[in-house]
Amino acid sequence: MLNRYDSTPAGAPGRLESAVETLRKHSDYTLIEQKPATDEQVLRAHTQNLVEGVKRDSHLSKMAFLAAGGAILAGEIATKGEPAFGLIRPPGHHASMDSHWGFCYFNNISVSLLHLRAMGLIDSAFILDFDLHEGDGNINILGDDKRFVIYNPDGDGDKRYLADAKRALDESPDVDIIVASAGFDQYIDDWGSNLSTDAFHRLGLLMNDFAQERCDGRRYALLEGGYNYKDLGKNILAFCEGLRGK
Numbered sequence: 001m002l003n004r005y006d007s008t009p010a011g012a013p014g015r016l017e018s019a020v021e022t023l024r025k026h027s028d029y030t031l032i033e034q035k036p037a038t039d040e041q042v043l044r045a046h047t048q049n050l051v052e053g054v055k056r057d058s059h060l061s062k063m064a065f066l067a068a069g070g071a072i073l074a075g076e077i078a079t080k081g082e083p084a085f086g087l088i089r090p091p092g093h094h095a096s097m098d099s100h101w102g103f104c105y106f107n108n109i110s111v112s113l114l115h116l117r118a119m120g121l122i123d124s125a126f127i128l129d130f131d132l133h134e135g136d137g138n139i140n141i142l143g144d145d146k147r148f149v150i151y152n153p154d155g156d157g158d159k160r161y162l163a164d165a166k167r168a169l170d171e172s173p174d175v176d177i178i179v180a181s182a183g184f185d186q187y188i189d190d191w192g193s194n195l196s197t198d199a200f201h202r203l204g205l206l207m208n209d210f211a212q213e214r215c216d217g218r219r220y221a222l223l224e225g226g227y228n229y230k231d232l233g234k235n236i237l238a239f240c241e242g243l244r245g246k
């Protein structure tokens, strides 16, 4: 699912195109379109004040509700045991209940998880935030609830980073679903100058292994950062291949 928008690095023209083109060419992937989220769905994660503020800009509002709707759709697909990737923008992990920054407006992860819980589809989740930047919004909205485990791995280079992510997953209590705040700005040729394309593949595989062993294959991911437009498609595909166990 996809939506286009805005002038920040997270929404700039060209950012999603390489990913759309890469995935469109691949016969194992189906691009589907989402409906916008409803006010009720967004208000599970945010204050009325924040939602009203976003609505003041009609173009931004349209895109933010579409991104949150894409997150919900990806989460719903995942509850059936099918992997899904939300190719959405604006991103969401820096959006807190009543404030937002870092190119984020609505917290897509939180809107989707709280929707799935309200529908009785899940009660608990592991949130693997592998963006270069810790998702303070995820922590603000979900962090006080012990049924949500949030982890932002750390480590120099593929080996240390992946070992840290694996340790956190191994130490996790059982949960109903795993979701990634999937940022690709740790990439070696992006802001973080740290991870290879293969590392994103391995992160996908780690999530798939976790999901198969611990939560009936329920796994999905939502796009957060990643500013090397040329390689973003390649890195997203590598991650998605891992996420589906390939």
Ligand SMILES: [Zn+2]
Residues within 6 Å of the ligand: 131, 132, 133, 183, 185, 224, 225, 226
């Ligand atoms: Zn980031």
